[in-house]
Amino acid sequence: MVERGEPANSWRHERWDSLRLLTPNWQSRLPAGVGYEGDDPDGYMTATDVVELIERFASRTRAPVRAQCNVTSVRHADDGYLVTTSQGEVRARAVVLASGACNRPVVAGFADAIPETVQQLTPFAYRNPDQLPAGGVLVVGASATGVQLAAELQRSGRPVTLSVGEHVRLPRTYRGRDVMWWMDASGVWDQRHDEVEDLTRARRLPSPQLVGTPQRATLDLNVLSAMGVELVGRWGSVRDGQALFSGGLRNVFALADLKLRRLLDGFDEWARGACLDQELDPPERSAPTEVPRSPRWRIDLRGEEIRTVVWATGFRPDYRWLDVPVLDAKGHLRHDGGVVESPGLYALGLPVLRRRKSTFIYGIEDDAREVIDDLDGYLAGRRPAQLRGDPTCA
Amino acid sequence: MPTAVDNGVNVQALLDARDALAGAPEAAQFSWRATSKWQNGVHSTTTIQNFFGLGEEQSHKTETVFDADHPAVFAAEDNGITPIEYLLVGLSSCLIGGVASVAQNRGIQLRSVEATVEGSHDIRGILGDTDVRNGYNDIKVNFKIDADASEQEIEALVAQSQKRSAVFDALTNPTEVTVTVA
Numbered sequence: 001m002v003e004r005g006e007p008a009n010s011w012r013h014e015r016w017d018s019l020r021l022l023t024p025n026w027q028s029r030l031p032a033g034v035g036y037e038g039d040d041p042d043g044y045m046t047a048t049d050v051v052e053l054i055e056r057f058a059s060r061t062r063a064p065v066r067a068q069c070n071v072t073s074v075r076h077a078d079d080g081y082l083v084t085t086s087q088g089e090v091r092a093r094a095v096v097l098a099s100g101a102c103n104r105p106v107v108a109g110f111a112d113a114i115p116e117t118v119q120q121l122t123p124f125a126y127r128n129p130d131q132l133p134a135g136g137v138l139v140v141g142a143s144a145t146g147v148q149l150a151a152e153l154q155r156s157g158r159p160v161t162l163s164v165g166e167h168v169r170l171p172r173t174y175r176g177r178d179v180m181w182w183m184d185a186s187g188v189w190d191q192r193h194d195e196v197e198d199l200t201r202a203r204r205l206p207s208p209q210l211v212g213t214p215q216r217a218t219l220d221l222n223v224l225s226a227m228g229v230e231l232v233g234r235w236g237s238v239r240d241g242q243a244l245f246s247g248g249l250r251n252v253f254a255l256a257d258l259k260l261r262r263l264l265d266g267f268d269e270w271a272r273g274a275c276l277d278q279e280l281d282p283p284e285r286s287a288p289t290e291v292p293r294s295p296r297w298r299i300d301l302r303g304e305e306i307r308t309v310v311w312a313t314g315f316r317p318d319y320r321w322l323d324v325p326v327l328d329a330k331g332h333l334r335h336d337g338g339v340v341e342s343p344g345l346y347a348l349g350l351p352v353l354r355r356r357k358s359t360f361i362y363g364i365e366d367d368a369r370e371v372i373d374d375l376d377g378y379l380a381g382r383r384p385a386q387l388r389g390d391p392t393c394a
Numbered sequence: 395m396p397t398a399v400d401n402g403v404n405v406q407a408l409l410d411a412r413d414a415l416a417g418a419p420e421a422a423q424f425s426w427r428a429t430s431k432w433q434n435g436v437h438s439t440t441t442i443q444n445f446f447g448l449g450e451e452q453s454h455k456t457e458t459v460f461d462a463d464h465p466a467v468f469a470a471e472d473n474g475i476t477p478i479e480y481l482l483v484g485l486s487s488c489l490i491g492g493v494a495s496v497a498q499n500r501g502i503q504l505r506s507v508e509a510t511v512e513g514s515h516d517i518r519g520i521l522g523d524t525d526v527r528n529g530y531n532d533i534k535v536n537f538k539i540d541a542d543a544s545e546q547e548i549e550a551l552v553a554q555s556q557k558r559s560a561v562f563d564a565l566t567n568p569t570e571v572t573v574t575v576a
Contacts, residue, residue: 166557236567247532247566251556258550294532329419 001063002085004070008054010100011047017128018152020044020212021361022144024178029362030057042178044212050361075323080344094344094375097333101350101359103318107311108140113238115301119308123149126310129156135307136160138243138299140235142167143206146312147219151211153310154229161299161306162224163245165234168208169256169289172218174267176281179210186270189357193337196352203332203351206314221253221289232296241302245295253289260286317350338371344378346371403498421448430462437463437473478515478530484561486511489535492555502547505540533565 003009021028021044028045029035034057036045045053058065066087073084080093105122114120119133123145129152139150142164154160170179183189196202211219221231233246268283299306319327324342328334337354338347347353348371349364357363415422424447430440443457461474475483486509497504513533519526539548556562 233566237570239568244568248556248562251553251562254549254553255557258546258553261546262550329416 001065002069002071002083002090003065003067006067007058007063007065008051010102011050011054014124015047016123016126016149019047019148021050022207022210022212023180023360023362024212027180027184027360027362028053030054031365031368032057032061034060042216043214053361071321073321073323076342081324092344094346094379096371096375097322097340097345097347098349099317099319101317102315104316105311106314106316108235108313110238111309111311114243114309115241118301118306120311121308122311129153129158132156132158133307134158136305137308137310138163138306139310139312141165141206141312141314142209142221143312143314144208144210147209147221147224148211149310149312150224150229151219151227154224154227158308159228159230160224161230161232162221163232163235164221164249164252165246166206166252167221167256168206169220169260169286170208170210170263171220171260171286172210172213172216174264175271175283178216182267184357185274186267188266189355189360189363191356193352193354193358196356199352202356205351218286220286222287225290225292230296231292232299238301241300243299243301243306245297245299247295247297249295250291253291257286257288338367339374344375346375399498399501399503401494401498401502401504403495405495405498408495409499423447433473435463436468436470437461478513481530481561481565482511482513482533485533485559485565486535488559488561489537489552489555492559493537493539493551496551496554496558497541497543500547500551502551503542505542506538507540508538509535511535 006012023044024041025036025038025043025045026041028050030053034053036053057063066085068086070086071083072086073082074095074097075082075084077091080091081095083090083092083095105124107120107122111120121131126149132153134157136159137153138161139146139153140163142150142162146162150160150162172179174182193199193202209220211217217223225231231249233249234252236244236246238244264283264285271277271280316331317333319331319333324340324345326334326340326342326345333347333350334341335347335350335353338350340347348368349359351359353359354367354370355363358367424445426445428440428442430438432438438461440460440462441457442454442460444451444453446452460480462477462480463473464470464476465472490507490509493507494504511533512535513530515530516526519528537552539551541548541551543551
């Protein structure tokens with residue numbers, strides 16, 4: 001196992017101070033019986049707790065980790081791959097890509113047009129509100145990161161404007177149980193990649209509007225509005241120093257509210273079928289997302305109003321070191337359940353790799369077992385390698 | 395998809411096109427064109443027939459000519475609808491087409507779909523009041539849909555149609571516009 005830094009590197013260096021997992025502690029478990037050992041199974045781990053969990057897993061399994069070993073290239077060589085690292089070359093018949101889908105924060109193409117007087121931050125650089133100058137903040141994106149940073153910055157006394165595109169609305173708890181319990185128990189998280197209707201869409205789904213707090217509080221757009229956060233539409237462009245936002249805010253609210261209703265209907269149906277209605281609180285429905293009376297579609301960035309822009313517009317994988325032609329036109333890895341079309345190349349830990357839970361800490365175990373089984377078969381020659389052809393042969 | 399449902403939309407062709415264009419993004423680059431000619435006063439005629447797409451020149455079955463003018467209350471001859479009304483034509487027809495396509499894809503039989511569109515316009519802007527916007531202040535669309543579907547499914551149809559609408563996007567998001575003189 002080669003690791004560019006130390007085990008759990010991104011949890012050490014690429015997380016803001018207040019971040020906690022979206023999944024409750026009882027779901028934070030890894031193979032080999034490693035899991036949460038505290039007395040608050042319904043709480044949520046901090047990034048430091050996650051580092052400790054992964055360290056414990058590394059030592060329990062005596063994982064052969066080569067730390068501070070940055071991979072600069074993976075290419076075909078003979079019947080396998082040549083991996084170039086900061087500690088020299090490694091030859092391997094098979095390679096598992098486990099570098100994840102969140103290596104680089106996404107920033108809009110028009111970021112360069114934002115006046116220089118406005119400071120810009122990505123979630124990788126953001127630690128806490130003290131980093132930011134006093135004054136207004138424009139948080140871009142309303143997935144988990146965006147809503148969490150908007151709430152934290154608004155509480156710090158900085159007036160926050162939140163630019164909202166398509167999003168996934170979820171209550172923290174439903175009928176007295178954590179929404180993650182529902183996802184797990186009702187089988188949503190176990191849904192397999194070959195059963196998902198629109199896999200491409202499922203793999204691009206933004207993270208839900210959730211936060212892990214001791215109060216198990218919901219953090220949706222109505223909560224943010226009540227805190228004083230101003231909601232505007234998706235940020236479309238910058239023209240003459242003006243930020244221009246979409247006028248389609250109502251529809252992204254409608255889409256998220258409808259999807260939430262369908263999800264909760266599904267939960268209720270499942271609970272009825274599982275005869276759990278007596279043990280659960282009665283069904284309830286969240287109020288629709290309130291549409292601001294006249295959402296602004298233009299903010300002058302040259303004025304004093306906005307001092308900082310915080311990008312919470314998602315992340316991209318970084319495969320600049322992967323010198324094997326297995327990416328699609330949009331830079332995503334082409335794979336079928338973690339089996340990459342280049343023989344001997346595998347992936348783990350990508351969104352809906354084999355199941356909806358693939359990117360959760362506890363979701364890796366089932367995926368890993370199946371992918372490694374395939375890899376094992378490949379190494380044992382149980383499956384003939386595909387012919388690649390000789391590119392120099394005319 | 396239940397075969398009995400027929401809204402007259404060939405969804406399979408659209409899904410096939412999506413798959414085909416995923417591997418050939420250059421073929422997905424379309425260029426829509428119109429040619430307008432001044433007649434008299436604020437009356438103009440706009441002709442549309444050809445466009446570019448799938449890598450080559452394409453053509454509508456027939457040429458269509460649109461008259462645009464201003465109404466009598468604007469002291470004009472009213473030879474056609476106003477240009478800003480053409481935006482309403484574009485928006486509502488795009489959303490209706492979207493509703494039909496999404497309904498077909500979701501196996502929902504439509505019986506009738508009606509949309510009324512209303513754009514609020516403060517005309518002081520175009521008359522030179524710089525504190526007032528030239529264009530619409532807001533646009534409201536109201537759908538009446540009769541279909542074999544629940545109220546929630548119908549709301550979802552309308553939401554999805556907005557999500558996939560070219561004109562909804564063109565009206566709600568800024569677009570770079572370049573005007574030159576030959």
